[in-house]
Structures are given as C-alpha cells and as structure tokens.
Amino acid sequence: MSAFIELEGVTKGFPVGGGVYPALRGIDLAVERGEFVAVTGPSGHGKSTLMSIIGVLDRPTGGRYRLEGVEVAGLSEDAMARLRSRTIGFVFQGFHLVPTLTALENVELPMVYARVPPAERRRRAQALLEWAGIGEHARQRPVQMSGGEQQRVAICRALALDPPLILADEPTGNLDSHSGRVVLDQLAGLNAEGRTVVLVTHDPTVAARARREVHIFDGRVEWDRRRPDAPSAAGGAGGG
Amino acid sequence: MVSAAGLGMALRAVLVNRLRSLLTILGVVIGVAAVIALTSLGRATTSRVESTVEGLGTNLLVVSPGAATATGFVSPQQAPITLAQEQALQAAVPAVDAMAPVITTAATLAYGSTSATVPTEATTVDIARVRNLRLAEGSFFSPAAQAAGAADIVLGAQAAADLFGSSDPPGAVGATVEVNGLPFTVVGVLAPLGQSGATNQDLSAFVPITTAMGELTGPADLSAIYASARSAGEMALATAEIDAALTAIQGLAPGSAPDFTVTSQTQVLSTLNTVTAELTTFLGAIAGISLLVGGIGIMNIMLVSVTERTREIGIRKAVGARRADILSQFVLEAVLLSLAGGVLGVAVGSLITLLGGRALGVAASPSASSDLVALAFSVAVGVVFGAYPAVRASRLMPMQALRYE
Ligand SMILES: Nc1ncnc2c1ncn2[C@@H]1O[C@H](COP(=O)(O)OP(=O)(O)OP(=O)(O)O)[C@@H](O)[C@H]1O
Ligand SMILES: [Mg+2]
Numbered sequence: 008m009s010a011f012i013e014l015e016g017v018t019k020g021f022p023v024g025g026g027v028y029p030a031l032r033g034i035d036l037a038v039e040r041g042e043f044v045a046v047t048g049p050s051g052h053g054k055s056t057l058m059s060i061i062g063v064l065d066r067p068t069g070g071r072y073r074l075e076g077v078e079v080a081g082l083s084e085d086a087m088a089r090l091r092s093r094t095i096g097f098v099f100q101g102f103h104l105v106p107t108l109t110a111l112e113n114v115e116l117p118m119v120y121a122r123v124p125p126a127e128r129r130r131r132a133q134a135l136l137e138w139a140g141i142g143e144h145a146r147q148r149p150v151q152m153s154g155g156e157q158q159r160v161a162i163c164r165a166l167a168l169d170p171p172l173i174l175a176d177e178p179t180g181n182l183d184s185h186s187g188r189v190v191l192d193q194l195a196g197l198n199a200e201g202r203t204v205v206l207v208t209h210d211p212t213v214a215a216r217a218r219r220e221v222h223i224f225d226g227r228v229e230w231d232r233r234r235p236d237a238p239s240a241a242g243g244a245g246g247g
Numbered sequence: 248m249v250s251a252a253g254l255g256m257a258l259r260a261v262l263v264n265r266l267r268s269l270l271t272i273l274g275v276v277i278g279v280a281a282v283i284a285l286t287s288l289g290r291a292t293t294s295r296v297e298s299t300v301e302g303l304g305t306n307l308l309v310v311s312p313g314a315a316t317a318t319g320f321v322s323p324q325q326a327p328i329t330l331a332q333e334q335a336l337q338a339a340v341p342a343v344d345a346m347a348p349v350i351t352t353a354a355t356l357a358y359g360s361t362s363a364t365v366p367t368e369a370t371t372v373d374i375a376r377v378r379n380l381r382l383a384e385g386s387f388f389s390p391a392a393q394a395a396g397a398a399d400i401v402l403g404a405q406a407a408a409d410l411f412g413s414s415d416p417p418g419a420v421g422a423t424v425e426v427n428g429l430p431f432t433v434v435g436v437l438a439p440l441g442q443s444g445a446t447n448q449d450l451s452a453f454v455p456i457t458t459a460m461g462e463l464t465g466p467a468d469l470s471a472i473y474a475s476a477r478s479a480g481e482m483a484l485a486t487a488e489i490d491a492a493l494t495a496i497q498g499l500a501p502g503s504a505p506d507f508t509v510t511s512q513t514q515v516l517s518t519l520n521t522v523t524a525e526l527t528t529f530l531g532a533i534a535g536i537s538l539l540v541g542g543i544g545i546m547n548i549m550l551v552s553v554t555e556r557t558r559e560i561g562i563r564k565a566v567g568a569r570r571a572d573i574l575s576q577f578v579l580e581a582v583l584l585s586l587a588g589g590v591l592g593v594a595v596g597s598l599i600t601l602l603g604g605r606a607l608g609v610a611a612s613p614s615a616s617s618d619l620v621a622l623a624f625s626v627a628v629g630v631v632f633g634a635y636p637a638v639r640a641s642r643l644m645p646m647q648a649l650r651y652e
Contacts, residue, residue: 088568117567
C-alpha cells in the first residue's frame, strides 16, 4: 500500500565549479492524504530543494519518488506538466507572479493551460480572489499590490484547479505577522477541507499549528514528529 | 495552441516592451521596405526599357556598314552600303516584310524666328511600316512625292513642339519650315514615341531620300538599312537572307568575313532583359540580406527576452504549461513582431516606391503579390528566428528557470 507522497533515498546534487554539491543526501518520507506537514530546518539545508522535487519542478538525482503511487522519474514532460496542473498547487516564498499580468489573469493562468473555457475561468478566478479577500485588486498588476496581497493571489492561483496537494515554501517568510496569520489560516482551512498541505517554515509558532513536523538537516530527515494535540484538527492521516 | 488567451498574452508581452519591440521590428521594416521598393522599382524600369525597345518594332533588323568584331565595329569600313545595293537587296530577301534605307544627318530646322537642330533621316516612305511610326496629324510623304523628289518633311513630336510650341494639336501641317536653309512643307507630325536610352526618339524629322540626295546631303552612302521581318519567328531567316544577299551584292566571296553588321531588335531586347534581370536579382539579393539581418535582430531580441523572462517561463511551467505552450507563446510573439514589422515595411516600401518612381520618372507601383511575398517572408523570419529561443526556453525544468537570476 503506497502513500500519497513517497520518497525513498532521494538525492539531489547540483553541479558547482568542477564537482557536485549534494543538497539532498537521501530523503525517506511518506505523507498520507489529508496530512498537514511542516518542514523545518536551518537555512541552506535542502528544504526548498526537497519541495521542488515533491512539486515535480525538478528531477531527483537518485532514489525513488512516487506521487499518487506513480513513479515520477518515468513520466514524460507533458505528463509532468499534467501533474503540476491537476495535482499540485505550489506557493512560493517569492510569490512568483507573472509581472505583466493582472491579479485576475495570474489566477487564470493554470486554467488557461488546463483549457478551461474563458468565461468559467474568469468567474472562478474572481470567486477565488473574493474568497481571499482581495476581490477589489483583481485588475491590479503585482507591482501595484502589497506583499501580503501578492501572496494571497499566489494562493488563489495554487487553488485555481482545485488540486488535492498544496505545497507552500515559506509562504509567510516575506510577510508581517498579521498577513502571515491570514495566509496561514487560509492554508489550515484548505487542510480542513481535506487537502494535503506541506509547508516549509522557519517560524516555530507556524510549525506548531501542523500535526506533523519534518526537520531537515544537512540534506537528510533529522527527525519526523507527529503532534496529535495540534490545534488544526483536520481529516488526519490515513486517506488515500 | 493558438488560443485567444495565448494571443492576448503574446500581444501583452509585445506591448509591455514597446521600445524594445519597436527596435526589434526596425530591421524587418527596413528589410521588407527594401524588398518592396527595390523589386517594384526594378520591375518598373525593366518594363519601361522593354516597352521603349518594343516601340521601335520587335521585328526590326538594322544593317549597318562595317563588320562587328568582339571589340565593336571595324571602322572605317572598306565597302560602304549604297542606295543601289539597298534596292538590289530588297528584291532578294523574301522573309523581309519592308525595308528602308536611311541617311542620318543633323539638320537645322527653322520656322519663323524659332530654330532647332534635329537628327533628320533621309529615307523612303517604307520607314513608317518598318518602324511602326504612327501619325498624330497629317500623313507620311507619299510614294509619288518621294519619286518626284518633293520637298516634304514629317516631324517627330518633339521637333514639332520645339518649332511650333506645344499646342495640341500643333497645327504644323501645311506650314513651311527651312531645313538647312531650304524650304520644306510639313506633311505630317508623328505621335510621341518616348525615350530610347539616352536618345529622345521624338526629336526627329523624316525627308524623302531622293530629295535629300539632290539638295540636302548630296549623293551619299547609307548610314543604315532598316528592315522588318515578316514575323518574330522569321527574324533568324531574314537575317540569314540579308547576310547572304548583301555579301553577294557587295561582291565579297561567299563565306568571307562580311563588311556589314545585321543587328536584330530581339538581340538588343534579350541583352537588355538579361541585364535588367540580373540587376533585379542583385537588388533582390541585397534586399534579402537586409531582411535576413532584420531576422537576426528578432532572434537576438528573442534570446534576450528568453533570458530576461526565464523566471516567467519557470512560473508558467510550474502552473502546468507544457513545452508546446511555452513554444507557441514565444513563436506567436515573434510572429506578431515580424508581422507588425512586415506591415510597416510594406507601407514604407510602397511610399519609397511611389516617391522613387516619381524621381526616376517611371510608373512604379508596388504589386499586391510582392506585398504578400514580403509579408509571408517576414512571418517566416519570425517563426524561424522565434523558434530557436523558444525551443531553448521550453526545455528548462521549472526550478532551473525560477532559480535563474
Ligand atoms: N541550482 C543550484 N545550484 C547550486 N547549488 C544549489 C542550487 N540550488 C540549491 N543549491 C544549494 O543547495 C543547498 C540547499 O538549498 P535550498 O534552497 O534547498 O535550501 P533551504 O533549506 O531552502 O534554505 P532556505 O531556508 O534559506 O530557503 C544550498 O546550499 C544551496 O546553495
Ligand atoms: Mg528555501
């Protein structure tokens, strides 16, 4: 019986200078449907690298990675694009909105590539922005918005195609505590609806809201703790 | 995928960098404008040369004294061509439709206080048939007048205008003009013929050769014999007949080097055609090179924009764009850019064609077909040069692209 997300001995090396820098040195990790996982660890120890592999934004150098029971290494480019489109919603630390598009168009973007009809696309994007409390900013471009607003646009974009998995790499890292709490509440709400959420954070109070904390050190999982008493009581483990 | 959304995004990308887009398409604008202007001006010049030469009569053969060598005419010729020889020749060449002897002399024509120096041809009435001359007014001198040695003169359009003013019609027929001091009666005025190379064919006059030999030039040798073949297909036959007959008439041994030259108008025409075709090809090649340079400009900008927009490509791929989506977006942008450049280039090229045509005095107009070819070419340039950077951009893994600084 395979888990929703399943990594076995995943390694990732980056070519630097003449050699290879091992950013991940053998990650073993299994996440079930409906879990809310916080990934913590010191800077530069491989958290973002791990997230990009889970999010199918990069290929592991070694080891095995299965998503929904499917071996990702064997997938074609287009199949990987389909995974990113249907299964994964990725929220980046640096927002990563397209600067030439408005908030509404940024939220529409995943639906454009998923061939959602224009009218439906627009309606859903607007509804998502309303849900995030930034409906009045729909026509603004990213540079015309605050960091908190931009990150909420990014979350709306991640939710555009209603994916079962939300990956967020330090979503509150660039936000003040209030905006951070709003974003975090939204993510917790999504988990409560049954979505699987994996979140990278440096903030212990943020990590404390997750039911499970995975600590990365030097490219390996140093410890992996479950907290049955966590306040964000969602569906819990065992879906799938 | 060329969806409305894709088109919108490509248009947005082009418009957001207005100055850069403008600089990019400048090369294509110049290239397309050059192609349009050079080819249409070249075509206009070619067709003007052709129509001028055809105006002389396509079946025209000119027999001139002196043998042609690789370096030109041998001069002075050993044996002149005489009027008697011409008359003997007329009887011996069945493939020739009409033939006229010509003595060319520069005569001073005067009417009242006005006078002009006009290249005057002493010839027979057959010249009208040989050279396809049409009259605007009056008639050519009659065979009877020619036989009687009457002092009749036919004026070219320019000669008539110089002497009588350019009123239309000049009303010159019936007037008496002095030719080198001798009175001649104007019996006809020719319709305009136009320019032939450096020669204004309308600055001309024709008098009966019998009259001229009596009073104007005295007994003289012929400058040339003009002949027209029965049809364009019989040009070679007529040339051979003239060659053989005139060799015999001049008493040269058969097969010996002739002391005269037969030139056909088709030879001149085909030489001109070769020259103008080469010129047009050459101009087209220059224009093509400038279009190519314009295309390389597009590729450069697309490469720069790929580098600048690598993060954007990463974002698009991260939210589910397939390689084909990225590819078509960049190709679409390149096509939009080059199409805009093409349209602008057609406009500029048409303007240059009209102004240049006016300056050169030719009726040049850009043709719809060359516009279409230039447009299609500029789009092809866009696709070809837009594709390479697009392929490069679409190959990146999203994270590689997002980490790009
Ligand atoms: N493309 C790359 N080329 C070379 N080295 C890289 C590349 N990407 C990441 N690294 C290296 O891999 C290591 C892990 O990077 P990663 O971004 O995963 O760290 P992190 O845990 O997310 O840190 P932070 O908390 O600061 O975001 C770092 O030492 C980094 O320098
Ligand atoms: Mg990181």
